[in-house]
Amino acid sequence: MDCNYFGKCGSCSLYQFNYEEQLSYKVEEAKELLSLKDAQIIRSKPSHFRNRAEFRIWHEDNKIFYAMHSLQEKSLLKIDSCQIVSEPIYHLMPKLIEFLKKSEILSHKLFTIEFLSSTTGNIMATLIYHKKIDETWLKEAKKIEDEFDITVIGRSRGVKLILSCDYIDETLTIFNKEFKFRLYESGFIQPNLKVNEKMIEWVLDNLGLIKNDLLELYCGHGNFTIPLSSHFNKVLATEVSKASIKAASWHKELNRCENISFARLSSQEFVQAYNKEREFRRLKDIDLDSFSFSHILVDPPRSGLDEMSLELVKEFDNIIYISCNPTTLKRDLEKLKSTHKIVASAFFDQFAYTNHLESGLILQKKSL
Ligand SMILES: C[S@@+](CC[C@H](N)C(=O)[O-])C[C@H]1O[C@@H](n2cnc3c(N)ncnc32)[C@H](O)[C@@H]1O
Known part of the structure; x- marks a missing residue:
């Protein structure tokens, strides 16, 4: 895996090795x-293996960017992609941030986005805010679900707003036998x-x-x-x-x-x-x-x-x-x-x- 942020981003600590070496x-x-x-x-x-990932949101000049904790300093590092997240999350990330940038209601005081994907490609995104979210936010956030065909949840202090549901469907294949699960946002x-x-x-x-x-x-x-x-x-x-x-x-x-x-x-x-x-x-x-x-x-x-x-x-x-x-x-x-x-x-x-x-x-x- 050849990541531009190796050695800077706090998510991967064994960045100096290739997959087999680490x-x-x-x-x-x-x-x-x-x-x-x-x-x-x-x-x-060796890449695109994480089905769960959490990114902080960096606000700068009325724009927003993904961020991770920096490896060396006690600060955040602005990033535009992450190669360890699953392919569905990887492909969604840039499109979602562009979409959110265009909406004041969705981007203002957005603090963190948590992603969860199933092996079958379903995605849930939990948007966590440092402000109150309400019916207006809910209406605007529905557009994310419609645009990207994903499940969206909004969270702010003491509030959890569910749009369509709070899980994604998952199928585990164990020795060619399929087992059905629902991956819930909590747990x-x-x-x-x-x-x-x-x-x-x-x-x-x-x-x-x-x-x-x-x-x-x-x-x-x-x-x-x-x-x-x-x-x-x-x-x-x-x-x-x-x-x-x-x-x-x-x-x-x-x-x-x-x-x-x-x-x-x-x-x-x-x-x-x-x-x-x-x-x-x-x-x-x-x-x-x-x-x-x-x-x-x-x-x-x-x-x-x-x-x-x-x-x-x-x-x-x-x-x-x-x-x-x-x-x-x-x-x-x-x-x-x-x-x-x-x-x-x-x-x-x-x-x-x-x-x-x-x-x-x-x-x-x-x-x-
Ligand atoms: C490493 S996870 C494993 C869960 C499950 N085996 C799996 O594969 O998804 C550990 C689990 O232990 C639960 N847990 C933590 N402390 C516990 C305790 N004192 N008694 C029972 N369960 C506990 C957590 O809620 C979590 O679900």
Whole structure:
């Protein structure tokens, strides 16, 4: 990738390498940190791989421009394109900014634009303002949806204005099977949807032979839950975010996955419920004793697993640990190694040209 802003724009920190070099640099570091010699490596597309991107808006002489945080200074850098965003976002960006420039209502006090695209090319743009937005703005913003056939949302302090809807349709293809999703504006979404598909396929390839029921913590909108569900008798999946659990329940309907139960619980709350220390109304329709879990899947935030969740995870015969932070993964792995052995590992380049690297581990109880 040959980007004019490499070395200046704060978005890509590993700008001095080409795609393969930045990948081996990160992978070698992570292999050493985690002592994983044989980890599989899952590549990203070298450019146009990000399905989620956020740009600040620079105002100058009654004109507006995209901007990113500068790499070296505490300031913004004016940019006119970005090569890491998906092709649909890349092609929309210059046309959209030209369109917005022509409208005082749409451009005045516009602070940030967030883009989200699906693998199938649908786009959502969230326009965030430092001013009140109202019916007049709504009417004007409708013209963006009509012109570009995209979904637009307006946000200002305490206000969210939805024009046609607040999601875009997505289809994930996992081993030639299609799964329907809706990508909502709020809630977690994997940033590199093509690598995400490969990550789900890697998990499916490494589940092992005996598969009873699956417990999943940090399930988000059901990204792993939906494609994995048909490989288990029953699935219980939990997550703290209300918006994500609402989306997950919709994805269950959309894909007719009748063997999944979703519950909105933090991982710590789930441990309390599982250990029968506390009862939750949110679990009133779910009989925890009816599950016979053979696997647990965890995909925690960067902070990794808390002590309570780690103790719970240790009880399971098969652990699938997806991590976006090798440092906290190492910390948790040190503890899991007393009871479990690693049977498969992989690195997924979700965040090319940055120091971040996604890892996947399959662990099995030593006594099995
Ligand atoms: C890395 S994301 C993974 C989501 C999902 N597995 C996916 O692939 O889209 C981590 C998720 O954990 C959720 N989360 C954060 N803290 C949590 C907690 N204490 N308990 C349960 N879920 C939590 C976040 O809302 C987010 O959806």
